[in-house]
Amino acid sequence: MRALDKKLLRDFARLWVQALSIALVLGSGVAILLISFGMYGALENTREAYYERNRFADVFAGVKRAPRSLERDIVAIDGVWAVELRTVAEAILDLPFRPEASVGRFVSIPAGDGARLNVPLLRSGQFPDPQSSNEVLVNEPFALANGFETGDTIRANLNGRRRELTITGTALSPEYIYTIGPGQLLPDNETFGILWMPQPAVEAAFDTVGAFNDVSLKLTRNAKPEEIIERLDDLLEPYGGLGAYERSEQLSHSFIEAELEQLRTMGYILPPIFFAIAAFLVNMVVGRIVALERSQIGLLKATGYSNMEVSLHYLYLAVLIAIVGVFLGWGFGAWAARGLAQIYAQFFTFPYLLYRIPVTAYATSGLLGIAAAAGGAILNAMKAAKLPPAIAMAPPAPPNFRRSALDGVLTTLRLSQPTMMVFRGIVRWPVRAFLTCLGLALAVAVLVASSFFGDSMDEIVDLAFYQSNRQHAVLAFSENAPETALEDVENLPGVLYAEGQLGLPARLVNGHLEKRIGIDARRPDADLSRALDDRGKVIVAPEEGIMLTERLASQLDVLPGDSVEVHFLTGLRETHDLTVTGTVVQFFGLGAYIDATFAARLLRQSPRISSANVLIDARAIDALHARAKETPSLSGLIMFSKMRNAFRDIISENILVTTTVYVVTAVLITAGVTYNGARIQLSERARELASLRILGFTNAEVSYILMGETMLLVLLAQPFGWALGAFLAWAMVTAFSSDLYSIPLVLNRDTFGFASVVALAAAIVSVLAVRRRIDTMNLVSVMKTRE
Template sequence: MTLMPEILAIPGVVTAEARVAGTAVLDLPNRTETAVGRILSWPESDAPLLNVPIQRTGTTPRPGRADEVMVTEPFAEANGFQIGDSFIANINGQARALTITGTVLSPEFIYTIGPGALMPDNEGFGIIWMSEPAVAAAYDMAGAFNALSLRLAADARPAEVLDLLDSLLEPYGGLGAYGRDRQQSDSFVSAEIDQLRGMAMVVPPIFFAISAFLVGMVMSRIVALERAQIGLLKALGYSDLEVCVHYLMLAGLIACFGILIGWGAGTWMARGMASQYAAFFDFPYLIFRVPAWVYAMSGLAALITTLLGAVRAALAAARLAPAIAMQPPAPPRFRRSVIDSVMAALRLSQSTIMVLRSIIRWPVRSGLTALGIGCAVSTVIASSFMYDALDEIMDMAFYQANRQDAMLLFNGDLPETALPDILRLPGVLQAEPQQFHAAVLRNGPREKTVSLEARHPDASLSRVIGAEGQVIVAPPGGILLAERLAGHLDLGVGDTVEVAFLTGRRETHEMIVTGLVEQYFGLGAYVDAGFMDATFRQSARMNVANLMIDEDQLDALHARLQDIPALSGLIMMTDTRTSFLETINENVVIVNGVYATIAILISVGVAYNAARIQMSERARELASLRILGFTRGEVSMILVGEIMLLALLAQPIGWLLGAWIAQAMSNSFTSDLYGIPLVLEADNFAYASLVVLGACLASVLVVRRRIDRMDLVAVMKTRE
């Protein structure tokens, strides 16, 4: 604590708060599995100055009472704790009975995961606050500290403060200072915000483009159907500008209705998403509020998009001369082609020939319809690819790279000669040693703090797996780097990287990059365990043991682990796999449902409007066929067949667009914490096609019913 005046004297430091922190194995009532707690000191004289927890229930530990603690509210709720309940904690090798006096939520632990864990486990990991004298005595830290928080002035330069702080604390074993951006909870929350920001940059423009296309297609058809009315209005004296404004106002009115619907649906979905974040992160409270500028910007974007989509049709209407507009449009020029010869040679039915000729003679209209349906297909692919990507991550991370049932974490380095003792624990079938070392990797001005992993070449429980599923072994004398880490440091195979260790002898060594490996979680760096021991000039050591366990003896193993003083933590990989899978499945189902709904709406919008306008344009033609003896089915085939054939032709377009959007989303999701691979399976494309084709068929069948109710006499009397 004598360093505090020097720390406060660092330029830019406004407030500094030191504390003692440690880990403990917990023996919780009504729980057979081993739990882990992070012990933090609570100032005896006053409340903390920084990272101030919010008191939810109860009171703080009373001065002089070493057995009283506060815990995080999610930990208490998950284990059913009430004020006054007790549990046992193995703190630095001594079992202590602790009594809960209160529950809190801390801004430091919005996303609470245990050491080495990938997912939060509020039942098996909790944060515990004890009075400062009790924690200091338990960890032999009286008058000392091992954790420090700073608040900087607004004009401070964080990099300079961190350098000065590192220089001051290095002789005392400092592990390296870092900014809030590397604090665990801040990193996860910031990564989530960045992911949402990336989606906001990729997804909305795509949907607005699709909307503009749909509006343009519908308005063009409306103008084509209202040629006579346009000509009559112009003959009565309406100007080109008035006609153009009329159709733009029609599009604007449609946009206004759509904006109101979008605001309502968007608010509802945003509230649901906020509720999910409130359940996933441990926020003390959550105020749901959509700023007014969001409604304004979204409404303005929708209005501009709609008008841009309608402007071509509106200008076309304005350019129509009255005499020309009041006449039917000139039929397309017919000229026999090779396609007609092929259709004749194939002896196709008359209905099929009419469908094909309609598509061929109106290529622009057919192409735009197919493009709209393809956009719907791409929407489903862009969302459902995430499920395949996460499945790939699960397989790579949990079943190929990390195949162990559990990981034992120790307070310090143990000799590998302790491995036989671990093998004698109840239910342990296999045990392998592993080392983790905090280190700073540097390449010129670039540097990154990572956890360096060391394992033996014959390790089978924890391995390094390449992108093609092959096992990659770090050769002695070299270092393997994750591709994203190598990108941060601008390193390639054969380059030399400076490794400054923050543990053990705290030495700095140069290592050759012998390979790059694709990795989805974190920024990994890997070396050979024997090479690491030789580098540190020590016998074979380990600080983690990977285990294969007999499930029938889990209870006995957990009971034995709670009595091991050197144990600082336990990660049950089987539980982590299950938790990760459940969380992912829940989120993916919701996201896929939303995007499938959007795709169905787009499909219905394109197919229904195309069929409905086709029906209006060709009503006289279809009625003539009925009078000539064509059955309802044959006449319906002309309408249904054309739209469904275009829908089939749209599938490859949608597949290509979906793959491109999925690639953009995959790139936007990449961060230091994780990376999302681009995985596009055949069933992904099949699912998207089935959803869209089903929606198109349902839409066209609704229009087809009008053919059955068609008044043939009234239709034939209608002027062409």
């Protein structure tokens, strides 16, 4: 090994604390990059392969009841490669050992060769006998959650008849990677399952013999989905078509897509911050080393080392720091990605997973990390190269302090000399002071941008569960019923109070903008499920007109007062121009609300309801479930109270994890910036501080000068950090919002306070670590050291 390389390694070893503090910041960037893009790539590739192998459809449509003879016409649409006609319907299940009523979605397995599209992937057991009328294949998560095994039986209310069904096996499907029941906010595999059943049995059970209510299409490579959707809608229209849609609107797909989008956003926002800070720290440290080693640089040049060799020497120091950071980042990233994969496994069921991070993600994150560090060092490495060998031999001129406008201010303030030194230090190196401030502000920003989530979630829970949806449960009907059905509901055991609601599938159109949506029609005095405006006030749909959720209104580009075309996809399937009368704040999904009487008038029918919101006497809940299991006119019983708790559990668990991660991150950044800043201060001012000690200043007074500048910058950074954090939070909220859910931006004083307390504490501890060196400073030797 060359002597110069030995110097490099020894310098690195001497600087290990500083190097480590930088490596940790850099490593955080590498880890996030690895997690976000690694997981992104893995999820996307797995999903693609799964879709491909199990022929996940491209276009989907629901219809009330259409004859199978329509298949010929659908196949004939230009660009359609394959068609699958199925019956898909929900029914209440009676599971052994489970008092609650569960909901099963029955999906027909086409007769003949079985499924052509959305092919279920057998995980255990076997497919049901095509001739049988009481055999089902269930989705694996449902079986696991309920402890079912092949041969077990469950009971279901099918078309008014209680049937005993035998489980022949378990399966997964690309259609149900994310499985969420109707009306639910979170997957609940205990109470919602997918049941595949041979076509004749399902047709008989749901009265669709010779007909279908669900279409899936696979398109040819260059097909135009919009045109095909239009043609399909035309074909299904007479039979009660509910509007065809592309894969991007398919529920399971769009949840995964939203998750992928989050990973991608995280990958784009956070790593650049870490890399920039690491580059800045490297710049600071290497700059200081180059300044300290002027005479050594001069010596190297005098003895014939070239400019290139000298600058590479300092560049390699940065690269060494980066290598440590990259390995730390890889290690942590791989570990965290595995943890994340386990979290994903809770929500997304893939037949094969996944957490193999591709080599390219390692390579890219590593190279970017090294490039960031080298980028931070390059200017100072070039400065070392440019130092003329003769000048490098002479001590540096004292820094050029001059009187500035600020001096007048400082003088009038009658500051002590030590305070003056602190201020002059900042004014003398304004760029460095600014960048230090920026780095510290970013740490505060990261804390603000992460800890606000807790408050946002509180607001979501409050609005969704305590302000808007106050019912204990929702009873879904198999068919729309007259309003008088509410009386029957109120007669069910345990039901204290019931309100009806009608869901109306519709297409909302404004010019070229359009959206498929379910409109809720309610009574103006409805008290259990309510719409709220942006000030938290309950708003009621007027006698005429429609209210839209904020996101839907902005997607359709309409404001209150504008009108929107409403194409009802049910009943007489008429189109009406309705005035938008207000916007509704809602964090889950898109929605539109009209008055029940108005809806009845538009549809020219007497008021009807499709579900009932109920308050339940907790003591009678088992009796209610028992009755629901026997009531054929019910297709679902969604327990809001249970959902509320599950949601809160998941959120608090996630918040704890993310808050911990971000606090650690912010501490790393703050410690990295302040520790290195103070170390460099000490190095630059060692002689000055030793002189002051010799002149009789106490340790405390000298420490004040050392810590003063860094701590002053820490304080200055706080408001910038708050502002930056608010912006970052806004950017994240915007990026994470989708049609499925949105996150409110809730920034409380507590959030800013918490961020500042953490940052200040980290800064003080880091600076104190450097301060200890003052106590042990050997005054004589410091004075002797020649710079």
